[in-house]
Amino acid sequence: MHIVADENMPALDDFERLGRVTRVDGRSLTRADLRDADILLVRSVTPVTEALLADTPVRFVGSATIGTDHVDLDALDRLGIAFACAPGCNARAVAEYVLQALLMASQHHGRPLRGSTVGVIGLGNVGGLVAAWLRALDVKVLGCDPPLARAGRVTSVSLDEALAADAVTLHVPLIKGGDEATRHLLDKTRLRALNHEQTLINTCRGPVVDNQALSRRLARGDGPLTFLDVWEGEPLLNPALLEQVFNGSPHVAGYSVEGKRLGSAMLYEAWCRWMGEPAPAAPAVAERRTLALDVEDESQLLALLRYAHRLPEDDQRLRRSLRESDPGAAFDRLRKQYPPRHELHHWRHQGKVAPSLRALVSLLFESNASGSARPVPALHRPAGSSPR
Numbered sequence: 001m002h003i004v005a006d007e008n009m010p011a012l013d014d015f016e017r018l019g020r021v022t023r024v025d026g027r028s029l030t031r032a033d034l035r036d037a038d039i040l041l042v043r044s045v046t047p048v049t050e051a052l053l054a055d056t057p058v059r060f061v062g063s064a065t066i067g068t069d070h071v072d073l074d075a076l077d078r079l080g081i082a083f084a085c086a087p088g089c090n091a092r093a094v095a096e097y098v099l100q101a102l103l104m105a106s107q108h109h110g111r112p113l114r115g116s117t118v119g120v121i122g123l124g125n126v127g128g129l130v131a132a133w134l135r136a137l138d139v140k141v142l143g144c145d146p147p148l149a150r151a152g153r154v155t156s157v158s159l160d161e162a163l164a165a166d167a168v169t170l171h172v173p174l175i176k177g178g179d180e181a182t183r184h185l186l187d188k189t190r191l192r193a194l195n196h197e198q199t200l201i202n203t204c205r206g207p208v209v210d211n212q213a214l215s216r217r218l219a220r221g222d223g224p225l226t227f228l229d230v231w232e233g234e235p236l237l238n239p240a241l242l243e244q245v246f247n248g249s250p251h252v253a254g255y256s257v258e259g260k261r262l263g264s265a266m267l268y269e270a271w272c273r274w275m276g277e278p279a280p281a282a283p284a285v286a287e288r289r290t291l292a293l294d295v296e297d298e299s300q301l302l303a304l305l306r307y308a309h310r311l312p313e314d315d316q317r318l319r320r321s322l323r324e325s326d327p328g329a330a331f332d333r334l335r336k337q338y339p340p341r342h343e344l345h346h347w348r349h350q351g352k353v354a355p356s357l358r359a360l361v362s363l364l365f366e367s368n369a370s371g372s373a374r375p376v377p378a379l380h381r382p383a384g385s386s387p388r
């Protein structure tokens with residue numbers, strides 16, 4: 001068995017037991033790399049197209065990501081190739097990023113997060129978790145998810161109602177065309193309606209916000225306090241826009257040690273399911289070390305989140321990278337060499353917690369390593385195909 005895998009995927013031990021693993025640069029991967037490959041494992045930087053896979057022996061493609069806008073599922077269907085991805089694998093990492101951004105914004109605006117309103121656009125794995133954490137803090141969540149509302153799974157406000165909140169955070173998939181398109185969901189008109197008292201956070205996909213229109217909006221000086229983790233045109237971003245945002249990062253909101261490992265493990269689980277083999281046992285929960293910090297107010301809550309990850313450091317590294325001769329390569333290098341960052345549930349919390357923060361702090365440290373909270377891989381089987 002020959003497995004071709006993106007060089008930025010950790011924890012491929014299970015696949016290594018299955019056969020030979022060749023590591024490749026996901027951005028420059030070509031069909032020639034797949035001439036004798038059975039399995040292809042990618043991350044979000046590899047466009048998975050008919051041109052890449054036609055006339056190769058690949059029978060299974062796995063993407064260790066939540067987003068799948070880089071994958072042409074119809075082409076995989078036509079070619080009879082199974083596809084797996086990892087919904088929810090890094091949802092906690094993104095939710096911690098968003099919570100930290102919201103607390104930074106509250107400090108900047110000089111008003112508490114508790115009691116404010118937050119528009120959460122998209123209430124799936126990430127948005128649903130963000131909403132649950134915020135409700136635990138007595139934040140008024142204006143959740144907007146028309147597809148889930150149509151399925152009767154949530155109640156949804158309109159997009160314009162959600163955009164009127166004190167802060168707005170985006171968690172939709174990138175859908176480039178058709179009736180459900182989310183490309184430029186925040187266009188010139190919607191961006192015009194946001195003001196300097198508000199906060200805008202985008203951690204889903206760059207093109208969900210019209211970046212040119214956002215830059216023009218921010219240039220007027222009365223736009224929202226903006227946090228961008230994702231950019232139109234990655235790995236090249238608009239340097240003027242980075243200058244204008246309050247905090248920028250190189251598409252790393254989901255880059256936790258746990259999220260990346262879980263992404264790889266979920267693909268192996270999907271492979272076993274595809275092959276009709278028993279699922280691997282969930283890894284034993286390691287003994288957790290203690291994180292001793294009191295959380296008696298929102299500034300201490302911010303300090304707690306920063307014990308795990310400091311958002312301003314992502315921002316400083318990204319701004320420095322723009323001074324390099326090849327900023328696109330620098331953006332990718334920041335992602336490849338991202339310092340190990342743990343999700344909070346890696347530790348066991350000890351310390352005084354204000355009664356108003358107890359519900360949230362206990363959710364932040366809840367383990368999802370096993371049981372019903374453990375995310376399940378998605379496996380797409382092309383009609384009539386079989387693994388053997």
Ligand SMILES: NC(=O)c1ccc[n+]([C@@H]2O[C@H](COP(=O)([O-])OP(=O)(O)OC[C@H]3O[C@@H](n4cnc5c(N)ncnc54)[C@H](O)[C@@H]3O)[C@@H](O)[C@H]2O)c1
Pocket residue numbers: 066067068087088090091094121122123124125126127128144145146147148171172173174180181182185203204205229230251252253254255
């Ligand atoms: N920056 C990062 O590192 C990072 C990490 C993980 C995920 N992501 C991105 O975040 C996106 C969301 O992740 P998720 O796990 O929550 O995905 P998900 O599929 O679980 O949830 C997406 C939700 O958006 C809803 N939706 C679709 N169109 C909508 C619209 N027009 N308006 C409102 N809601 C709409 C869907 O019904 C769904 O409930 C992913 O698709 C991925 O692109 C980024």
Ligand SMILES: O=C(O)[C@H](O)[C@H](O)COP(=O)(O)O
Pocket residue numbers: 008042043044045064065066067068090251254255
């Ligand atoms: O969709 C996702 O899961 C994230 O955007 C993912 O973390 C992006 O990281 P990449 O796959 O590009 O390494």
